[in-house]
Amino acid sequence: MKELTYKEMGLLEEEYEQILGILGRKPNYLELGMFSVMWSEHCGYKNSRPLLKNFPTEGPQVIQGPGENAGVVDIGDGQALVFKIESHNHPSAIEPYQGAATGIGGIVRDIFTMGARPIACLNSLRFGSLEDERVKELLAGVVSGIADYGNCLGIPTVGGEVYFNRAYQGNPLVNAMCVGLVNTQEIAYATASEIGRPLMLVGAKTGRDGIHGATFASEGLSSASAQKRPSVQVGDPFMEKLLIEACLELIKEDLVAGMQDLGAAGLTSSIAEAASKKERGVKVDVSRVPRREAGMTPYEVMLSESQERMLIIPRAGKEGRIAEIFDKWGLDATLIGEVTGDGLFKVYDGDVLVGEVPVAALTEGCPVYVREGLEPSYYEECRNSNLEELLEYDTGEAIKLLLASPNIASKHWVYSQYDHQVMINTVLVPGEADAAVLRIKGSQKGVALTTDCNARMVYLDPYQGGMMAVCEAARNLACVGARPLALTNCLNFGSPENPHIYWQMQEAIRGMAEAARKLGTPVVSGNVSLYNETAAGAIFPTPVVGMVGLIKNIEHRCGMALQDEGDLLVLLGPIREELGGSEYLQVCYGLETGRVPQVDLQAESRLIELLISLIDARLLKSCHDISEGGLAIALAESAIKGKKGFRIKWEWRGKRKDQILFSEAPGRVVVSLNEEDLASLSSLATQYEVEFHILGRVGSERMILEEEGIECVNLAIQDMTRIWGEAIECHMK
Amino acid sequence: MRFGVVVFPGSNCDRDCYHVIKEVMEEPVEYIWHKEKSLSGFDALILPGGFSYGDYLRTGAIARFSPIMPAVMDFAQAGGLVLGICNGFQILLEAGLLPGAMLRNSSLKFICQPVFLKIQRNDTPFSNKFKSMQVVKIPIAHGEGNYYCDPRTLQEMKDNGQILFTYCSADGEETMEYNPNGSLANIAGIMNGKGNVLGMMPHPERYSEDILGGRDGFNIFASMINWLKGVG
Amino acid sequence: MLKANIYVTLKNGVLDPQGEAVKKSLKILDFGQVNQVRIGKFIEVWLESRDQAAAIKELEEMSDKLLANPVIEDYRVEIVEVNQS
Amino acid sequence: MLKANIYVTLKNGVLDPQGEAVKKSLKILDFGQVNQVRIGKFIEVWLESRDQAAAIKELEEMSDKLLANPVIEDYRVEIVEVNQS
Numbered sequence A: 001m002k003e004l005t006y007k008e009m010g011l012l013e014e015e016y017e018q019i020l021g022i023l024g025r026k027p028n029y030l031e032l033g034m035f036s037v038m039w040s041e042h043c044g045y046k047n048s049r050p051l052l053k054n055f056p057t058e059g060p061q062v063i064q065g066p067g068e069n070a071g072v073v074d075i076g077d078g079q080a081l082v083f084k085i086e087s088h089n090h091p092s093a094i095e096p097y098q099g100a101a102t103g104i105g106g107i108v109r110d111i112f113t114m115g116a117r118p119i120a121c122l123n124s125l126r127f128g129s130l131e132d133e134r135v136k137e138l139l140a141g142v143v144s145g146i147a148d149y150g151n152c153l154g155i156p157t158v159g160g161e162v163y164f165n166r167a168y169q170g171n172p173l174v175n176a177m178c179v180g181l182v183n184t185q186e187i188a189y190a191t192a193s194e195i196g197r198p199l200m201l202v203g204a205k206t207g208r209d210g211i212h213g214a215t216f217a218s219e220g221l222s223s224a225s226a227q228k229r230p231s232v233q234v235g236d237p238f239m240e241k242l243l244i245e246a247c248l249e250l251i252k253e254d255l256v257a258g259m260q261d262l263g264a265a266g267l268t269s270s271i272a273e274a275a276s277k278k279e280r281g282v283k284v285d286v287s288r289v290p291r292r293e294a295g296m297t298p299y300e301v302m303l304s305e306s307q308e309r310m311l312i313i314p315r316a317g318k319e320g321r322i323a324e325i326f327d328k329w330g331l332d333a334t335l336i337g338e339v340t341g342d343g344l345f346k347v348y349d350g351d352v353l354v355g356e357v358p359v360a361a362l363t364e365g366c367p368v369y370v371r372e373g374l375e376p377s378y379y380e381e382c383r384n385s386n387l388e389e390l391l392e393y394d395t396g397e398a399i400k401l402l403l404a405s406p407n408i409a410s411k412h413w414v415y416s417q418y419d420h421q422v423m424i425n426t427v428l429v430p431g432e433a434d435a436a437v438l439r440i441k442g443s444q445k446g447v448a449l450t451t452d453c454n455a456r457m458v459y460l461d462p463y464q465g466g467m468m469a470v471c472e473a474a475r476n477l478a479c480v481g482a483r484p485l486a487l488t489n490c491l492n493f494g495s496p497e498n499p500h501i502y503w504q505m506q507e508a509i510r511g512m513a514e515a516a517r518k519l520g521t522p523v524v525s526g527n528v529s530l531y532n533e534t535a536a537g538a539i540f541p542t543p544v545v546g547m548v549g550l551i552k553n554i555e556h557r558c559g560m561a562l563q564d565e566g567d568l569l570v571l572l573g574p575i576r577e578e579l580g581g582s583e584y585l586q587v588c589y590g591l592e593t594g595r596v597p598q599v600d601l602q603a604e605s606r607l608i609e610l611l612i613s614l615i616d617a618r619l620l621k622s623c624h625d626i627s628e629g630g631l632a633i634a635l636a637e638s639a640i641k642g643k644k645g646f647r648i649k650w651e652w653r654g655k656r657k658d659q660i661l662f663s664e665a666p667g668r669v670v671v672s673l674n675e676e677d678l679a680s681l682s683s684l685a686t687q688y689e690v691e692f693h694i695l696g697r698v699g700s701e702r703m704i705l706e707e708e709g710i711e712c713v714n715l716a717i718q719d720m721t722r723i724w725g726e727a728i729e730c731h732m733k
Numbered sequence B: 001m002r003f004g005v006v007v008f009p010g011s012n013c014d015r016d017c018y019h020v021i022k023e024v025m026e027e028p029v030e031y032i033w034h035k036e037k038s039l040s041g042f043d044a045l046i047l048p049g050g051f052s053y054g055d056y057l058r059t060g061a062i063a064r065f066s067p068i069m070p071a072v073m074d075f076a077q078a079g080g081l082v083l084g085i086c087n088g089f090q091i092l093l094e095a096g097l098l099p100g101a102m103l104r105n106s107s108l109k110f111i112c113q114p115v116f117l118k119i120q121r122n123d124t125p126f127s128n129k130f131k132s133m134q135v136v137k138i139p140i141a142h143g144e145g146n147y148y149c150d151p152r153t154l155q156e157m158k159d160n161g162q163i164l165f166t167y168c169s170a171d172g173e174e175t176m177e178y179n180p181n182g183s184l185a186n187i188a189g190i191m192n193g194k195g196n197v198l199g200m201m202p203h204p205e206r207y208s209e210d211i212l213g214g215r216d217g218f219n220i221f222a223s224m225i226n227w228l229k230g231v232g
Numbered sequence C, D: 001m002l003k004a005n006i007y008v009t010l011k012n013g014v015l016d017p018q019g020e021a022v023k024k025s026l027k028i029l030d031f032g033q034v035n036q037v038r039i040g041k042f043i044e045v046w047l048e049s050r051d052q053a054a055a056i057k058e059l060e061e062m063s064d065k066l067l068a069n070p071v072i073e074d075y076r077v078e079i080v081e082v083n084q085s
C-alpha cells in the first residue's frame, strides 16, 4: 500500500505543525495515521464542538447527557431509555446496501455498549429526485441494507422519515437511530478504571476494511470518492446479534468495568476514548489482534474499521467468567493490552514499540475551529419573494398532486421491508400515528419515538427551521399522548469551511437549542456529519431530531385514523395563511422559497400540554399533526388511514383557500372526537390558551369541502388512497 | 404441562414466544439452549422465528445441525407437539420433519405486514379453537416464505389434509393476489403426516394480545393447550 | 492443500424468483437478447488434503448434508487445484 | 442460442460472513480438513446470439451494471455452449 502524506490523510499544515510540537519529533506513519483519524471532523468534532456547547443538556430526567456512547433518560420505576442517532451518509453514497447496513450495526453497538437492550430502530433518509435511476437504486439498496441488518438482529424498525429533493442528488443522507431499555443500576460506561486492567477485544476478526473511513466521512463527495471504494465495510449482523446477547449477559452479571464499541477510527478511537476518561494510558500489542488477512501492518490494524468488534475492560478477577460467556455464544475474546497510568497510548508489535502518543493529545488535543458565519444572499431573497401573485391552483387537483408527491405519499414500500413488530412491543406501527409507540412490558407505561426535520424550511431559514424540527418532533410525540423527554440529533451539513454553510449551522443550532430549552427536551446525544456536498453544491442543511417521550398509561394513546361517522373534526391551533417553504409551492409551482412560517414556542408548548391532557382524558379519537401538505393533507391522511370520508364547511369567505389549506405553519394539529366531548375539549383548550376551530364532521366515503352550499372539493377517499398508496411503489417497479 | 422454546444463535422471537406462553397463556415454559442434547418433561416445543446462524447459506440450513435437533426429531417421532414459526418452520423443512423447501419471496423483498389466513381444518392440535374455513388475521415477517415442493408431495399433502393455513383475502378468496410471497398453493402452514408437527410462516405470538393489534394468534396456542389437556 | 469449486443450482422446474427478476431488469437495461437467467451459488472450498478421490467424496458429502438442499437444488463438485506443499 | 456462466466472487479481503459461518458449521459436522470457504454467485445466462465475441462484451457489460457489485465483487464470464439453431 502506498503511503499517504498528512495532507492526503486530511490534516492541515498547521495541524501537522501542532503534532510536531506535541511529540517534539516527527510522527511515524502509524502515529500520523492515529492523529489524522482522531482529528477528523467525524471523531474530533473540530468544527462543531463550539456550536454544540449551545445545546441545553440537563434536566431532571437526564441521567447521561452528551459525552458517552449514547444519552440516557429516566422513565421511572428504575428504568431508563438509552438513545442516539448517527449518520452513515458517505458509505451509503458509495455502497448503499452495506453502507446503510453497517450504519445500523454501528448505532446499535452504541446502545448496547451502555448496557441497554436495543428495543427499537428508526431511520431518517434523504435522497435526490425519485425520477432518477441512480436514486431508485440508492433507495432500494439503503432500505434493504437497513432491513436485512435490523431484521436479522431482531430489533424492530418502528419509524423514521424519507424525503426526496434535488438537494440530495449524489449525496444521500442515511441517519439511523437506536433506542435501548436499561435498568438504571445496570448502565455501563466506557471508563478505563484501574491500572493494570486488561483490554479484551471481542467479535469479528480485523481486516483491511474501512481504513480511513473517518477521514473519508470528513470530506466532500467527488468522483475520486469512487476510488476510495475498497474502504467499504461489509456487515455481519449475525456476529452483531451474538455480541448483543453476550455483552448484555456480561452486564447482567456485572463483569465489566468498561465497555466500548469499535466504530469510526477503530481500535485507535475506542482505546483512546476508553483511556481518556480518567487520564489513564494504555499499551496495546497489535500482534495479538486476530486478523482476517495476512501481512497487515500495525498501521492497518490500528486504523481498520472492521465492523462487529467490541473492547471490554473486565472487572478484576472476572476474566474467566467473561471468557465462558463469550465461548457460550461462540465468540473469541483476545487480550490485546492493558490500562496504564502514564497517560500514553503505546502501540507494540510484539516486543517492539511502534508508536507512542499522549492519549489526551488524540482526544482533547484535537484542534477546534471557531469560524465566522456569513449570511448568504439567498436568505433575504427568499424571505422577500412575493407569493401573493401566484395564481391559486384548483384545490382538488392540488390535493391529488400532493398525495402523489413522494414526500407525502405512503411509505409502505419502505417500512413493509422492516420487521416492525419483533419483540412484540410495538403498539402503534409505522403509518398508524405521528410517532411509533412501544409498550414497556410489565408496566402501564409506553414510550413514543420519532425523528423529524423539514430541511427545506431549515434551508430557507435555519433559525426557524431548527426550531421547527424540535417542535415537530415534540408535537408528534404529544399527538400519540406522550410527554416529550429529551432529544438526540444528527447535524447533516455541507462544508463548515464555507461561511454560508457555517452560518446555516450556527443559526440552525441556535433555533434547536432555543426550542429544546423552551420545550424542556434537552439534548442528550447526537452526531455531526459535515462536508455533505458534491460538485453541484451542498445538501439542504438537515439537522435531524430524534426524540423520545413517555406515555403514562399505554391504554390512553391516540392514532391518526378517523374512527366513526358523525365525529367532529377540530383544528387545534390557529388558522394561518402563508405558503413559504411549503410542499404545495414545490409540487404545484416548482418553487422552494418564501418567508417560512414563524414558530411560537410558547404556543407550541401549550399545545403539547393540551394534547397530553386530552389524550390522557381519552377525549380524542384521532390526532394528526399538520406538517408537509398542510391542513388539507393532514385531513386527507387521517381519512385514508381510517377509510372514512369527511365534510368541511369553508368559513373563511374571501380568503385564499390554498393559503389556508396548504400552509405548513407549525403548532397545529387536526383531531376528531365524539360530539359529546366537545365541551370538555373546549374547556381544556381554554385552560391551556389554545385556540381551536371546528372544521366539520366525519362521514361518507368522500372528502368534501363545501363553500356556501357549493362543493368545491369532492374526492373519493378510495381514489385518494390509490394515488397516495401507489406513488412510491410505481417509481420502484 | 410444559412448553419449551428452543433458542438457536440468531433466534429472535424466542423471547416473544416465551412471553406469550408465560404471561398470556399462563402456562409453564422454559428456554432450551441449542447445545442441549436431550429433552425431558416437555409437552410441546416451539421453534421460534429469527435468523438462526444469520440464515447464511439457506434459511434454517445450519441450525438444523444444532446438537438439540436429534432430540427434537425424537420428540416429534414420539408424537410430541412441535410448532415451528417462520425461521422455525424453515428449520423443520431443512431437518426433513416437514416436506418441501423455502425459496425467496417472489418480490425478493422482506415483507412485514398482517395477512389473512384460512383455517383449512379445525380437527388438529393447532386449530381446534377455530371454526373450519375461518378467516383470521396474523402478521408475517420474512424474506423467504415462498413454499415449494414437488407436485407429488403437494398432492399427498392435500390428500392427507396436511395443509393447515393458506393465504387468502379478508373474504377468504385464495387467489394469487392475496399470496404475499409466491408460495405454492398459497401455503402458509403445513403439518406432518401425523399432524403433530406444524410449520407456519405467520407469527401467532405477534397477534396474541389486543394491544398489539389482534388476537387471532392466541387461538393457535390455546388450541395446543386445549389438545394437550384433552389428551393428557 | 487443495481447492474445489462447488456449483449449486436450482433444480429444473423450480421457480427462480431472483433469476426472473434479474432477467426483467436486464431487459429494461436493453439487453434484449437475454432469454433466461438462473442464479445459483458458487462455493469455493480449500481443503487440507492432497488425495483427490477422497476429497471429492468428502465434498459430495458436505454438499449432500449442508451445502445444497436436495429438495430444490442440484450440485456439482470440481477440484481445481492441488498444491503439493 | 448461447449459454454463458458468470462467476461472481467477493473481492479479496472483503469479509464473507456466509463463508465463515459455513466453514464453522462444516468443522462442527466433522469435516475437519476445511480451511476456508468463500461463497459467491453462479449465474447462468442464455442469450439469443451466436456471436461469441459480441456476447462476451455484452455479458461483461451486464455484470458491470447489474450482476456484480463492483465495490465488493469480482466476476468472470465464460461461454459454455453455442447452439447453432
Ligand SMILES: Nc1ncnc2c1ncn2[C@@H]1O[C@H](COP(=O)(O)OP(=O)(O)O)[C@@H](O)[C@H]1O
Binding pocket: A042, A043, A052, A055, A065, A066, A067, A068, A069, A070, A071, A084, A086, A110, A263, A264, A489, A490, A491, A523, A524, A525, A526, A527, A528
Ligand atoms: N449534534 C450533537 N448533539 C449532541 N451531542 C452530540 C452531537 N454530536 C455528537 N455528540 C456527542 O458527542 C459524543 C461523541 O460522539 P461520537 O463520536 O459519535 O460517539 P461514538 O464514538 O460513540 O460514535 C457522543 O456523546 C455524542 O452523543
Ligand SMILES: [Mg+2]
Binding pocket: A069, A109, A110, A113, A261, A263
Ligand atoms: Mg461509540
